[in-house]
Amino acid sequence: MxxxxxxxxxxxxxxxxxxxxxxxxxxxxxxxxxxxxxxxxxxxxxxxxxxxxxxxxxxxxxxxxxxxxxxxxxxxxxxxxxxxxxxxxxxxxxxxxxxxxxxxxxxxxxxxxxxxxxxxxxxxxxxxxxxxxxxxxxxxxxxxxxxxxxxxxxxxxxxxxxxxxxxxxxxxxxxPTVREKDGLALSSRNGYLTPQERTQAPALYETLKLTSDALMSGERDYDSLEFRAQKRLVAAGFRPDYFTVRRAADLGLPEAGDRNLVILAAAYLGKARLIDNMTAFLPLMEA
Structure with a gap:
């Protein structure tokens, strides 16, 4: 090379x-x-x-x-x-x-x-x-x-x-994002994490997954989902910057009938600012 x-x-x-x-x-x-x-x-x-x-x-x-x-x-x-x-x-x-x-x-x-x-x-x-x-x-x-x-x-x-x-x-x-075995997204800034913070860091991915599961199960109260997610991150030791559900196509706020969504998060853990996301293609709801 x-x-x-x-x-x-x-x-x-x-x-x-x-x-x-x-x-x-x-x-x-x-x-x-x-x-x-x-x-x-x-x-x-x-x-x-x-x-x-x-x-x-x-x-x-x-x-x-x-x-x-x-x-x-x-x-x-x-x-x-x-x-x-x-x-x-x-x-x-x-x-x-x-x-x-x-x-x-x-x-x-x-x-x-x-x-x-x-x-x-x-x-x-x-x-x-x-x-x-x-x-x-x-x-x-x-x-x-x-x-x-x-x-x-x-x-x-x-x-x-x-x-x-x-x-x-x-x-x-x-x-696609490459992750550690515990779900933490690989990032050059992961090196800023202390050993203790490294044990806390997978909570970001876990929170994304829980929110995705709720969406896939039919929950559509996005404000409530975002509030609960931020509360969970704070309890895990993070200082959330944002946690939000958006349309995957343009990052606009989701509206009724939108199915292709992305959950995005940014949060501080010690001196590291970690970001991650998870897409969610929602099933059609039965009438």
Missing amino acids: ETVSTIESLRRQVAAWRSGNERIAFVPTMGNLHVGHLELVKRAREQADRCVVSIFVNPMQFGEGEDFGSYPRTLEADREKLSSVDADLLFTPPVEVVYPPGKTEQTRVEVPGLSDILCGSSRAGHFVGVATVVCKLFNMVQPDLALFGEKDFQQLMVLRRMATDLCFPLEVIGV
């Missing part, structure tokens, strides 16, 4: 693959890779001839007081992991390559509606930072497909909308 840090070197290699009519997949990451990231690469290799992975800790998507400075940088370990799953090219651009004029002067990409709710409400500007950097990376790599984990469900929707609205000739593919 080759590692490059300039756009020129990246495009030179991609152009060589294109000349051989090879299909190119792209997996953007911020590094500190875990099994979930490696699953994205494995899926990419199944669907394309070549796989490009980027590692870039994007300063634009971190808010004031967030963990940009302390976010784990583990490049050598990440490189070894990517080699083990046969990634073809690792792109590791420095900040000045991604944002030549500087972060404050950078042209920005915004996806209205989807970007300012849920995580976008509590992390102002986060999804503008995500959409901007991924838009730039799409232009740099020019892949045929890009893969993202479904754990970041709202992010996946934002990026799909961006790719459609800006006419990118690529497919944005969601890959």
Whole structure:
């Protein structure tokens, strides 16, 4: 696996693959890779001839007081992991390559509606930072497909909308969340959990599952479901940011007759902010 840090070197290699009519997949990451990231690469290799992975800790998507400075940088370990799953090219651009004029002067990409709710409400500007950097990376790599984990469900929707609205000739593919045996969704920020918090953390997944079971059993009082879920999380030691039931298609509030739903949650446990979700396709109710 080759590692490059300039756009020129990246495009030179991609152009060589294109000349051989090879299909190119792209997996953007911020590094500190875990099994979930490696699953994205494995899926990419199944669907394309070549796989490009980027590692870039994007300063634009971190808010004031967030963990940009302390976010784990583990490049050598990440490189070894990517080699083990046969990634073809690792792109590791420095900040000045991604944002030549500087972060404050950078042209920005915004996806209205989807970007300012849920995580976008509590992390102002986060999804503008995500959409901007991924838009730039799409232009740099020019892949045929890009893969993202479904754990970041709202992010996946934002990026799909961006790719459609800006006419990118690529497919944005969601890959199911990879979990620990106790249900905890894999995340680079799980490393912030203390041993005690790690034993508490699966309560987030358990609460999602209980809410899904209630929906599948016919309960439709969404306010009550959300209140009970947040109460359960507090009892488990979390500080909930939100717990909500939404339409899976657009993250709007569900209405009578909506069947394709998603339950989304974000909650703090110690210094870690954990997010997770679970889809629920409701059965038809008997008349």
